[in-house]
Amino acid sequence: SYVLTQPPSVSVAPGQTARITCGGNNIGSKSVHWYQQKPGQAPVLVVYDDSDRPSGIPERFSGSNSGNTATLTISRVEAGDEADYYCQVWDSSSDPIFGGGTKLTVL
Amino acid sequence: QVQLQESGPGLVKPSETLSLTCTVSGGSISSYYWSWIRQPPGKGLEWIGYIYYSGSTNYNPSLKSRVTISVDTSKNQFSLKLSSVTAADTAVYYCARGVTYYYDSSGGRSIYFDYWGQGTLVTVSS
Numbered sequence A: 001s002y003v004l005t006q007p008p009s010v011s012v013a014p015g016q017t018a019r020i021t022c023g024g025n026n027i028g029s030k031s032v033h034w035y036q037q038k039p040g041q042a043p044v045l046v047v048y049d050d051s052d053r054p055s056g057i058p059e060r061f062s063g064s065n066s067g068n069t070a071t072l073t074i075s076r077v078e079a080g081d082e083a084d085y086y087c088q089v090w091d092s093s094s095d096p097i098f099g100g101g102t103k104l105t106v107l
Numbered sequence B: 001q002v003q004l005q006e007s008g009p010g011l012v013k014p015s016e017t018l019s020l021t022c023t024v025s026g027g028s029i030s031s032y033y034w035s036w037i038r039q040p041p042g043k044g045l046e047w048i049g050y051i052y053y054s055g056s057t058n059y060n061p062s063l064k065s066r067v068t069i070s071v072d073t074s075k076n077q078f079s080l081k082l083s084s085v086t087a088a089d090t091a092v093y094y095c096a097r098g099v100t101y102y103y104d105s106s107g108g109r110s111i112y113f114d115y116w117g118q119g120t121l122v123t124v125s126s
Helices: none
Strands: A009-012 A018-023 A033-037 A044-047 A061-066 A069-074 A083-090 A096-098 A102-106 B003-007 B018-025 B033-039 B046-052 B057-059 B067-072 B077-082 B091-102 B109-116 B120-124
Touching: A009 A018, A018 A083, A018 A102, A033 B109, A044 A061, A044 B109, A069 A083, A083 B109, A096 B046, B003 B091, B003 B109, B018 B033, B018 B091, B018 B120, B033 B067, B033 B109, B046 B067, B046 B077, B046 B091, B057 B067, B077 B091
Parallel strands: A009 A102
Antiparallel strands: A018 A069, A033 A044, A033 A083, A061 A069, A083 A096, A083 A102, B003 B018, B018 B077, B033 B046, B033 B091, B046 B057, B067 B077, B091 B109, B091 B120
């Protein structure tokens, strides 16, 4: 089955840019979605279809996808962005697949 | 605003069947793929399965032999049954609404989850 690989952790200082990657075989041919999960809360969709933002999600959140890597970029990082982030695709068997998650720490 | 709410026992004995219900409010259960996703303590998200409002289902291959998802459109609810549970099934269980679409001209299809319930912790223990 299809595997999505995320770094376990990413650290960034406030005001800087965080980039969280999601690796997969030819992931550029798929549509990638990203979720933010804060402790004790349900996941929240922050980017869908590689780079679209749901209503209410700040423009600081953006996404890209090419080749074997999709990337979630968070600009001007704030303390409130500290959370776990998960990428997700739908593989050829019509099964949703999640990456292992990345813990974003704001220094 | 669509809202989802999980309900069911928080404690299940080993070898028994875990049963949860998700009630959808603020919108119709018609259309969309209604899904169950779980998260063991301290671990990542695992998709369990989904049901289309018409009743067609798809399950995670690793759980398929133990999972049944059903829908009751008259009550705007869908349900999860997971049989023969063990301690490894201890997790927070989320229900979520899945949106599917075609993203390219060659028929590439995808799904994302735009609304989630708050989650309910189910512990498997005697």
